[in-house]
Amino acid sequence: MHRKSFINISFMGLAAMAIPLLDCAGRNREIKKSLVPPAFLSRICDAKTIRGIGVAYTSRFPVQAREDLLMDLLLADEAGQEPARPSGETVTASFLEKKIQNDFTTGNTVVMNGWILSVTEAQQAALFSIMTS
Amino acid sequence: MHIDARELRSGSVIEGDICIVGAGAAGLSIALEWINSPHKIILLEGGGFEYDEKVQDLYDGKTTGQHYFPLRSARLHYFGGTTGHWAGYCSTMDEIDFQKRDWVPYSGWPITRKDLDPFYARAQENVELGPYEYNLDYWQKKDPDLIPLPLDKNVVWNKIWQFSPPTRFGPKYRKRIEDAKNIQLYTYANLTDIISNENVSAVKQVTVKNHAGKEHTVHAKYFILACGAIQNARILLASNKQAPQGLGNDQGLVGRFFMEHLEIKSGELWLDRPNSMKLYMMDFGRTKMRSELAISAEKQREFKILNGTVSLSPLATARNTRPIIDVWTGKDPRKDIVDLYQNFRKSDHAKPPAGASPIDKAFQLFTRVEQAPNPSSRITLDTEKDSLGMPRSILNWILTPLEKKSIRKIDELIGQQAGLAGVARVKLLEYLWDENDYTWPSFTGGGWHHMGTTRMSEDSKAGVVDADCRVHGIANLYVAGSSCFVTAAAPNPTLTLIALSIRLSDHLKGKLKRH
Numbered sequence: 001m002h003r004k005s006f007i008n009i010s011f012m013g014l015a016a017m018a019i020p021l022l023d024c025a026g027r028n029r030e031i032k033k034s035l036v037p038p039a040f041l042s043r044i045c046d047a048k049t050i051r052g053i054g055v056a057y058t059s060r061f062p063v064q065a066r067e068d069l070l071m072d073l074l075l076a077d078e079a080g081q082e083p084a085r086p087s088g089e090t091v092t093a094s095f096l097e098k099k100i101q102n103d104f105t106t107g108n109t110v111v112m113n114g115w116i117l118s119v120t121e122a123q124q125a126a127l128f129s130i131m132t133s
Numbered sequence: 134m135h136i137d138a139r140e141l142r143s144g145s146v147i148e149g150d151i152c153i154v155g156a157g158a159a160g161l162s163i164a165l166e167w168i169n170s171p172h173k174i175i176l177l178e179g180g181g182f183e184y185d186e187k188v189q190d191l192y193d194g195k196t197t198g199q200h201y202f203p204l205r206s207a208r209l210h211y212f213g214g215t216t217g218h219w220a221g222y223c224s225t226m227d228e229i230d231f232q233k234r235d236w237v238p239y240s241g242w243p244i245t246r247k248d249l250d251p252f253y254a255r256a257q258e259n260v261e262l263g264p265y266e267y268n269l270d271y272w273q274k275k276d277p278d279l280i281p282l283p284l285d286k287n288v289v290w291n292k293i294w295q296f297s298p299p300t301r302f303g304p305k306y307r308k309r310i311e312d313a314k315n316i317q318l319y320t321y322a323n324l325t326d327i328i329s330n331e332n333v334s335a336v337k338q339v340t341v342k343n344h345a346g347k348e349h350t351v352h353a354k355y356f357i358l359a360c361g362a363i364q365n366a367r368i369l370l371a372s373n374k375q376a377p378q379g380l381g382n383d384q385g386l387v388g389r390f391f392m393e394h395l396e397i398k399s400g401e402l403w404l405d406r407p408n409s410m411k412l413y414m415m416d417f418g419r420t421k422m423r424s425e426l427a428i429s430a431e432k433q434r435e436f437k438i439l440n441g442t443v444s445l446s447p448l449a450t451a452r453n454t455r456p457i458i459d460v461w462t463g464k465d466p467r468k469d470i471v472d473l474y475q476n477f478r479k480s481d482h483a484k485p486p487a488g489a490s491p492i493d494k495a496f497q498l499f500t501r502v503e504q505a506p507n508p509s510s511r512i513t514l515d516t517e518k519d520s521l522g523m524p525r526s527i528l529n530w531i532l533t534p535l536e537k538k539s540i541r542k543i544d545e546l547i548g549q550q551a552g553l554a555g556v557a558r559v560k561l562l563e564y565l566w567d568e569n570d571y572t573w574p575s576f577t578g579g580g581w582h583h584m585g586t587t588r589m590s591e592d593s594k595a596g597v598v599d600a601d602c603r604v605h606g607i608a609n610l611y612v613a614g615s616s617c618f619v620t621a622a623a624p625n626p627t628l629t630l631i632a633l634s635i636r637l638s639d640h641l642k643g644k645l646k647r648h
C-alpha cells in the first residue's frame with residue numbers, strides 16, 4: 001500500500017471514529033444536565049444552598065469529587081452496579097425519583113449542612129456544585 | 134371557709150383530718166375531691182388571693198449547672214399557684230413512659246398508664262379540657278380538615294394535645310372552696326417546718342408562719358405536701374429537727390432527679406407544596422386540640438432514645454421569636470409573663486405575607502423531650518435563709534448526652550419519613566449537625582416544668598414516696614405533684630400531676646373509710 005493512501009485511509013478512519021465519540025460526549029453532557037439540580041431541593045431552596053450541600057458532600061467524600069464518577073454513581077442501579085443510561089430527561093427524573101425513594105426506605109441517607117437527604121440527592125447536589133463552579 | 138392566718142392570734146392550733154399544704158393545681162384538685170365529705174380538710178396556702186412581693190420572694194434561690202429561669206419567677210406563690218401563669222398545654226403520658234427502659238437509667242414507674250387512665254379522665258374536667266380522647270381518628274371525625282402528614286405511623290405518629298382555656302385555679306375554684314363547709318382554707322399560712330414523732334415514723338404537726346410575725350401549729354391525721362417539685366423537696370430537706378438529713382431522706386434521694394422538659398427549636402420542615410397543616414397549628418386561647426409528631430415506642434427502643442414530641446409552627450413567624458430562656462429573665466413573674474406574650478405577638482407581626490416565597494411552606498420543628506432521670510440534677514439547701522427563716526433552694530440542673538442524642542434522632546426520623554413520603558425535607562439546626570457534640574446552645578431552655586425531686590418507687594431505697602405517694606417510712610405524710618414523677622415523659626406535667634393527685638385522694642378516702 002502506498003504511504004499516501006495509508007494516510008488517507010487512516011485519516012478517514014479517525015474521522016469516522018471521532019463522530020461517535022463527539023456524539024457520545026454530547027449525549028453525556030445531556031445526561032449530566034438531566035441529573036441536576038436535585039428536583040425536590042430545587043423546589044424548596046435556592047441554587048446557592050444546593051451548591052453548599054454539594055460542597056459539603058464532596059468535602060466529606062473527596063474521592064467522589066469527580067463529575068464522571070458522580071454521574072456513574074447516580075446512574076448506577078439499586079445494587080450500585082452497571083450504570084444505566086436512561087434516554088430522555090423524564091426517564092432520568094423518574095429513575096432518580098425511584099432511587100431517592102429507595103434511599104429513604106433503606107436508610108441510605110446523609111446529613112449535609114443539616115439537611116436530611118437521600119444519598120442520591122446529595123450526590124446530585126455535589127454534581128451540581130462541580131458543574132456550576 | 135376562708136381564714137387569713139395573719140389575723141389569727143399567734144400560737145393558734147389548727148386541727149383537721151387531712152391537711153393539704155399548697156393551693157395550686159395539685160392541692161386544689163385534692164381539696165375539690167373532699168367537698169361535702171364528712172371529713173375536716175385544712176388547706177394551707179402560703180400566699181393570699183393576690184400576688185404579694187414578700188411571699189413571692191420566699192421562692193428565690195440560686196441556680197447552677199445548665200442555665201435556667203430565675204427560681205423566684207418560675208413559680209407563683211399565691212392561691213391557685215402557678216396555674217396563674219400556665220399556658221394550658223395538656224396531653225397524656227404514653228405506656229412506654231411508665232416502663233423500665235434499659236437505655237434510660239432509673240426509669241420505670243411502680244404504676245402503669247392503665248392505673249392512671251380513670252384519673253386522667255377526671256383530671257380533664259379540672260382543667261376544662263374536651264372529651265378524654267387522645268386518638269386522632271376521633272378528632273378527624275369531628276373535623277375532616279385535620280389531615281395528618283402522610284408519614285409511616287410505625288415510625289412517626291400524631292400525638293394529640295388538648296388545650297385548657299387555660300384554667301386559672303385561683304379565680305375558678307376560690308368560691309367553691311370558700312363555700313365548702315368542711316374545708317378550712319388558711320391563706321398566708323406558709324409551712325416552714327414538719328415535726329415528726331421521735332422515731333420519725335409519723336408527722337405530729339406542722340408549723341406555719343407569715344410576715345405578720347404569726348406562727349401557728351397544725352395537727353391532722355394525714356398531711357399532703359402540694360407545693361410544687363422544688364418546694365416539696367425544700368420543705369422535706371429543711372424539716373431536719375428529728376431527721377438530720379431531712380424527712381424521707383434516709384437514702385439521700387430527696388431533691389435528686391430534678392427533671393425539666395427540654396424545649397428547644399431543633400430543625401425546619403420544608404414542604405414542596407401547600408398542605409393543610411390545620412392539625413398541627415395552634416392559635417393560643419382558641420385552638421382546643423392539635424397534634425405533635427411523636428416517635429413510636431418501637432423506634433424509641435430500637436434507637437435507645439428518650440420520648441419526645443415535635444410541634445410545628447410557621448417558620449417565618451418562629452424565626453422571629455426570641456428563645457424563652459432569653460425572655461423570661463427577670464425576678465418578677467408578672468413582668469416576665471408580659472414579656473413572653475409580647476415576644477410571641479412581635480414575631481407574629483414580623484411574618485411576611487403568605488405565598489411570597491418557599492418559606493411560607495416551611496415550619497419550625499420545636500422538640501420537647503423528656504430529661505433522663507439523673508441523680509446529680511438536684512435541689513439542695515443553701516445556707517442563706519428566706520424572710521421566714523427557711524433555707525433557700527439551690528437548683529443544679531444537669532443534662533446528659535442522651536437528651537441531645539434523642540433530639541437529633543427524633544428530628545432525623547421525622548426527616549427520613551418526610552423524605553420517604555416525598556412531602557418535605559428536614560434541616561437540622563446547626564447545634565445538631567455533629568453527632569459527637571454534646572454541648573448545648575445558648576437558647577436551650579425548659580418549660581417551667583419541675584419534676585422528680587421526690588420520686589416514686591416501691592423500693593424505699595430507690596424512691597422517696599411509694600406508689601400511693603406516701604413518703605417511705607412516714608405513715609401519714611404524702612406528696613402530691615410532679616415531684617413524684619419517676620420519668621418526665623414528653624407531655625407537660627400538669628394533667629398527669631392532677632391525675633396522680635386525684636388518685637392519691639381516692640387512696641386516702643379508702644383509708645379514712647377503713648378507720
Ligand SMILES: Cc1cc2nc3c(=O)[nH]c(=O)nc-3n(C[C@H](O)[C@H](O)[C@H](O)COP(=O)(O)OP(=O)(O)OC[C@H]3O[C@@H](n4cnc5c(N)ncnc54)[C@H](O)[C@@H]3O)c2cc1C
Nearest residue numbers: 155157158159179210211214215219220221222324625627
Ligand atoms: C409560664 C408557665 C407556663 C406553663 N405552662 C404549662 C403548660 O402549658 N402545661 C402544663 O402542664 N404546665 C405548665 N406549666 C407548669 C404548671 O404551672 C405546673 O405544672 C403546675 O402549676 C404545678 O402545680 P402544683 O400544684 O404542683 O404547683 P403550683 O401550681 O406552683 O402550686 C403550689 C402552691 O403551693 C403554695 N406553696 C408553696 N410553698 C408553700 C409553703 N411553704 N406553704 C404553703 N403553701 C406553699 C404556692 O403558693 C402555690 O399555691 C407552666 C408554668 C409556667 C410558669
